[in-house]
Amino acid sequence: MTNLQTLRNPSNREALELVEDAIQSSRMLTIVGSCEVDYDGRASGYLAEGERLTLLKPDGTVLIHQNQDSDPVNWQPSGSRASASLYEDKLKLESTRSSPDETLEVLFHEVHHASAYSLQDGVELSLYGQESQMQERIMNEPEVIEDGFRALEKERESECGRIDVFGRDDDGNHVVLELKRRRVGPEAVDQLQRYVDDYRDKGYENVRGILVSPSVTDSAMERLEARGLEHLELEPESMTPQRTKSLDEFD
């Protein structure tokens, strides 16, 4: 890694120089110090003075992290534009974006530590066990749904969103599948229902709706039954269908 710069207990003026340099040269920047934060945009917020870690990325992302929690206490998403200045002898980091118009102001009373990094990283994460992989599996092996099922199309358009998988069963019924990678509640039933409604409105008859997921909550199952919709148990990770009980397993 080239260009690692660090300041320990700098004056706010020294810190400003590093911050402006990091923004200019598109380097990742960390600032640890005592600050207060103002946010105004979709909502508005104020965070009184305290010690936090602020991260400014080359793409404009700003993250302010406290001692706890995955989520930053304040932030600005990628595409925002940052600038720094001195305000009453304090270091002010300002980030703005548009649509929606939002501003984030971080006022550092004291900077304890600031660093700028040039990170070399072109690698992307490979992730397994997503809904898209359930979809591929079903397109390739439609029999995991049921004998005689034919998967005709994925991402088929409807009036209110895309249908994960559309197909036909052995009896010639149309079948709408809604896939979920994890256990789901009644909102997933309603999502399936929207697509089924849509095809019935278009004049299709004999439309079955099947929710495909590892499991569903009780209230989701009630709602499925009330609407005449079905559930099929399927795991995303191993992508193996419901395992039948072994001979040693009794009720």
Add this chain to the structure above:
Amino acid sequence: MTNLQTLRNPSNREALELVEDAIQSSRMLTIVGSCEVDYDGRASGYLAEGERLTLLKPDGTVLIHQNQDSDPVNWQPSGSRASASLYEDKLKLESTRSSPDETLEVLFHEVHHASAYSLQDGVELSLYGQESQMQERIMNEPEVIEDGFRALEKERESECGRIDVFGRDDDGNHVVLELKRRRVGPEAVDQLQRYVDDYRDKGYENVRGILVSPSVTDSAMERLEARGLEHLELEPESMTPQRTKSLDEFD
């Protein structure tokens, strides 16, 4: 701030010492270096070697950030437990959690910079413009919904979730309100419908459902009309109801 420790281009053995010390003493830790990452849990993933910034918080949170994006490329949420070791001369940071069982392994080939911080911060964010504030406003000033509306209860239980606001109108109808702080699509209509269904199932008659939000999409409006549900325009931030047209504004 007490106890700021920093290592620049340390050996992996030196870095290990700092990491273990930070974990032991519950300090915030940043590690910038070249690493590969393995994740296994609800899904599984692999991130090949590259330079990133890793953040380990005192509460067990782990965040691995690349040059871009708000979201970490890999992470472990708060409550996870971290440990460090040397593995084939490399620094291995391992974090595990249970329910769900998940493990994250960060293998540093080279550490460029590592720092540990004790952050003093007991302050919480004050945030305005949330749904809960729309709710309070409506409980206090029910006339923002309509003349004669009485707000009887918030967070009232139903079979499938809590109703934001439950009340009665001037004609004695029961009224279910679903509040949203921003523009919403058809899924919000279905959420409202679930609560209305539930009260009708319980034998209530004359149940009105009103979606309260700054605006709705076209498909949401269609679905509202098809279901006989209503929409009321209300902003979360200023919390002022839909402004009536001034005399200068014509169609």
Add this chain to the structure above:
DNA sequence: AAATTCATGTCGTTT
């Protein structure tokens, strides 16, 4: 621990 919902959600994709 399970269920439910909000969120300044963020992010990807398509229209």
Add this chain to the structure above:
DNA sequence: AAACGACGTGAATTT
């Protein structure tokens, strides 16, 4: 830019 849905969503709240 708007709409729509997935996400290893996270976080809060209640049962």
